[in-house]
Amino acid sequence: MSSEPVNVNDFKELARSALPKMYYDFYAGGAEDEHTLRENIRAFHSITIRPRVLVDVSQIDMSTTILGHRISAPILVAPTSAHMLAFHEGELATARAAAAAQTIMVLSYSSTRSIEEVASSCDAVRFFQLYVFKRRDITALIVQRAERCGYKAIVVTVDTPWLGRREADMKNKMVAYPKKNLEGLMSVEINSEPGVQLRTFAKATVDASLSWKVSTESCSDSYHTLKMSASLGCLISFGAYTSYNSDIEWLRSITSLPILLKGILTREDATKAVEAGVDGILVSNHGGRQLDFTPPTILVLEEVVQAVKGKVPVLLDGGVRRGTDIFKALALGAQAVLTGRAVLFGLSAKGEEGARTVLEMLKNELETTMALSGCPSIRDITRNHVRTQYDKLQAML
Numbered sequence: 001m002s003s004e005p006v007n008v009n010d011f012k013e014l015a016r017s018a019l020p021k022m023y024y025d026f027y028a029g030g031a032e033d034e035h036t037l038r039e040n041i042r043a044f045h046s047i048t049i050r051p052r053v054l055v056d057v058s059q060i061d062m063s064t065t066i067l068g069h070r071i072s073a074p075i076l077v078a079p080t081s082a083h084m085l086a087f088h089e090g091e092l093a094t095a096r097a098a099a100a101a102q103t104i105m106v107l108s109y110s111s112t113r114s115i116e117e118v119a120s121s122c123d124a125v126r127f128f129q130l131y132v133f134k135r136r137d138i139t140a141l142i143v144q145r146a147e148r149c150g151y152k153a154i155v156v157t158v159d160t161p162w163l164g165r166r167e168a169d170m171k172n173k174m175v176a177y178p179k180k181n182l183e184g185l186m187s188v189e190i191n192s193e194p195g196v197q198l199r200t201f202a203k204a205t206v207d208a209s210l211s212w213k214v215s216t217e218s219c220s221d222s223y224h225t226l227k228m229s230a231s232l233g234c235l236i237s238f239g240a241y242t243s244y245n246s247d248i249e250w251l252r253s254i255t256s257l258p259i260l261l262k263g264i265l266t267r268e269d270a271t272k273a274v275e276a277g278v279d280g281i282l283v284s285n286h287g288g289r290q291l292d293f294t295p296p297t298i299l300v301l302e303e304v305v306q307a308v309k310g311k312v313p314v315l316l317d318g319g320v321r322r323g324t325d326i327f328k329a330l331a332l333g334a335q336a337v338l339t340g341r342a343v344l345f346g347l348s349a350k351g352e353e354g355a356r357t358v359l360e361m362l363k364n365e366l367e368t369t370m371a372l373s374g375c376p377s378i379r380d381i382t383r384n385h386v387r388t389q390y391d392k393l394q395a396m397l
């Protein structure tokens with residue numbers, strides 16, 4: 001591209017030229033037929049905006065609050081793995097970009113820079129994304145590291161008991177990237193072919209038994225007192241023989257931070273999450289990388305919002321590429337959105353500056369959308385400002 005990028009799609013093209021095909025496909029790709037990956041974006045296009053005119057929009061205020069933390073606009077950075085494949089500074093650059101945009105980055109557990117390195121890279125509010133491992137002792141240790149480093153919430157990803165089948169990675173024989181946060185804690189050697197290494201690793205390490213309920217037996221197995229290696233120099237007790245009614249309760253026992261569940265797509269699970277006492281819900285299909293043919297997130301957002309009844313904040317990710325997408329998600333009840341690939345494309349194309357520019361572009365587009373729809377502040381964006389396909393069908397009845 002000869003001209004400067006002016007939107008996320010331009011950054012996507014720059015990223016495609018900048019990266020080796022294997023890495024670009026890893027970032028951009030989805031599971032199996034990539035139906036959900038495409039529909040996440042297409043579904044936003046099926047929703048129209050109902051602008052109101054003659055509203056004073058001389059001042060636009062996009063700021064909002066997430067779990068008590070003030071941010072400049074309702075756009076957070078979604079947890080994505082392996083930023084060093086995009087840019088040598090990896091997650092340090094992304095963290096600085098998020099801080100410059102005055103928003104929250106959710107650091108992926110599978111980051112290529114450590115929890116501690118990212119925490120000391122700049123001053124900002126950050127959340128930490130967690131997979132619960134079979135090794136609950138290591139899970140707890142990682143959470144405690146995040147808490148000690150000042151991360152303000154734990155985002156537990158619940159849509160990945162197995163890793164989805166990402167066929168581009170199989171074809172490209174994608175190689176595993178370093179798991180910085182696990183160094184010294186568990187073996188990250190993977191005894192399998194390139195292309196399926198990440199799946200094999202996930203199968204070996206992620207606790208696929210995680211559930212709303214938990215059996216007493218599995219509790220007492222995992223909740224033993226554990227002496228960590230001398231290099232970590234700490235002794236941690238997990239309350240041997242203590243039983244918990246649920247895995248969420250167990251998570252509560254290892255951290256005082258708010259817990260959000262990432263990967264909720266149905267009213268049934270949203271209700272269970274609220275009953276389980278979580279502090280927030282992230283409507284997500286993992287950007288179409290897990291189960292193909294799950295619905296686009298924007299189309300199930302309202303179902304989840306209605307089930308949650310305002311008891312906890314509902315966030316959304318998946319397919320956010322435009323300020324108008326953010327506006328639509330807010331109108332349908334999300335408190336904020338997260339964006340994954342958009343930031344990765346910026347980082348791949350132009351490092352920290354690219355990631356920052358992408359966030360600024362999205363903010364700029366949202367600001368424009370708010371001005372042109374007659375919404376001077378976030379709380380002015382209402383359900384009435386959008387029309388979905390469902391609304392159109394209803395109107396015909």
Ligand SMILES: Cc1cc2nc3c(=O)[nH]c(=O)nc-3n(C[C@H](O)[C@H](O)[C@H](O)COP(=O)(O)O)c2cc1C
Pocket residue numbers: 026027028040078079080081108109110129157262284285286287288289317318319320338339340341342
């Ligand atoms: C390359 C890549 C890596 C990802 N890694 C993680 C991860 O480590 N943990 C996680 O919970 N979600 C992960 N996700 C999913 C994102 O958090 C998010 O749900 C998704 O990217 C949102 O869709 P979008 O990319 O269309 O914005 C990853 C997504 C991508 C594209």
Ligand SMILES: CCCCCCC(=O)C(=O)O
Pocket residue numbers: 081110131160163198201202205206286289
């Ligand atoms: C437990 C290892 C799997 C990490 C995969 C990262 C991820 O979520 C992704 O979508 O890629």
